[in-house]
Amino acid sequence: MNNINKTIKGVSLLTDINLALESGHIYGFVGDNGSGKTVLFKVLLGLMHKTSGTILVDGREQKDLMQDVGFIIERPEYIPYYSAKKNLEIIAAYRKVADDQRIRTVLEMFGLDPSDKKAVGKYSLGMKQKLALSMAFLEDPKVLILDEPLSALDADSVQEARKRILEEKKRGKLVLIASHYPEDIQSLCDEVYWMKNGHVLPSKENK
Ligand SMILES: Nc1ncnc2c1ncn2[C@@H]1O[C@H](COP(=O)(O)OP(=O)(O)O)[C@@H](O)[C@H]1O
Ligand SMILES: [Mg+2]
Numbered sequence: 001m002n003n004i005n006k007t008i009k010g011v012s013l014l015t016d017i018n019l020a021l022e023s024g025h026i027y028g029f030v031g032d033n034g035s036g037k038t039v040l041f042k043v044l045l046g047l048m049h050k051t052s053g054t055i056l057v058d059g060r061e062q063k064d065l066m067q068d069v070g071f072i073i074e075r076p077e078y079i080p081y082y083s084a085k086k087n088l089e090i091i092a093a094y095r096k097v098a099d100d101q102r103i104r105t106v107l108e109m110f111g112l113d114p115s116d117k118k119a120v121g122k123y124s125l126g127m128k129q130k131l132a133l134s135m136a137f138l139e140d141p142k143v144l145i146l147d148e149p150l151s152a153l154d155a156d157s158v159q160e161a162r163k164r165i166l167e168e169k170k171r172g173k174l175v176l177i178a179s180h181y182p183e184d185i186q187s188l189c190d191e192v193y194w195m196k197n198g199h200v201l202p203s204k205e206n207k
Contacts, residue, residue: 004053006043006198013039014198017053023142026165026175028185031195037178038073040195041147044176045071070141072149076132080121084131085114088138097139106134109164111157125152133161137168144168144175150184162188 001021006014014036021027029037042048044055046064055062078087084107092098098106104114110130120131129152136144144165150158165188169175179185186192194201 001044002054002056004040004043004055005051006039006048007051012198014043014050017200019193019200021174021176023174024169024172025190026169026177026188028182028189028192029176029178029195029200030180030182030185030192033180035195036198037180037195038147039198041071041073041145041176041178045069045073045145047073065143065145068139068141069143069145070136070139071145071147072132072136073145073147076128076135078120078128078131078135081119083117084112084120084123084134085116087120087131088134091135091138095139102138102140106137109137109160110134111160126154126157129153130157133164137164142173144173146176147178148180149177150179158184 001017001019004014004017005012017040029040031037039048043050044065046066055064057065079090082090085103088098088103088107092103107114110133112127112130112134120128123131129149133149136146136149146165149165150161153161165175165177177185177189182192
């Protein structure tokens with residue numbers, strides 16, 4: 001990321017974000033509510049236009065990271081009257097990367113039962129979060145952008161999700177995680193960036 005700026009109606013939401021991130025690493029973004037974590041992730045994903053700056057992948061400028069990325073941003077998008085498996089089948093049908101076995105595997109990875117016929121609209125918050133994680137991991141993407149991925153999960157599920165995220169790092173993936181609870185992600189991350197008012201604080205101010 002080179003000099004990423006995002007301004008809306010004269011208000012600066014991101015200021016001069018310069019970061020170089022490497023595959024095989026987990027990067028944490030922590031900061032209070034409203035510090036710009038979600039806006040940064042949306043800009044990276046191309047869900048929000050940046051005002052200026054460049055995003056380079058392997059040295060080449062990209063409009064966004066949308067190719068080969070799995071993500072969780074805010075609420076998971078799902079069809080409430082379908083089961084978790086059916087929801088994943090609908091996503092998988094677009095690109096035909098994930099087969100039926102992979103769908104079962106990612107659901108089980110996060111503690112959901114592939115044979116559960118319950119409509120996901122009736123899921124608890126934690127179950128919806130597990131569905132969101134399954135969706136992000138579905139196509140085994142090179143990059144994972146996870147905004148508050150551990151929210152609403154019970155203690156055992158947090159441990160399980162951490163384990164899964166670490167496995168992805170070991171498999172050479174690039175993982176970005178945002179959380180307003182530093183202790184949630186610090187142990188998981190190779191590097192933690194602190195955000196405040198749309199700035200990433202210089203590393204000496206970090207921690
Ligand atoms: N679409 C938008 N229009 C205007 N302001 C926005 C928009 N989205 C986010 N913001 C503002 O940007 C700031 C950072 O928000 P956000 O990135 O969601 O914070 P967080 O670090 O909690 O994820 C907040 O002040 C928020 O109100
Ligand atoms: Mg946020």
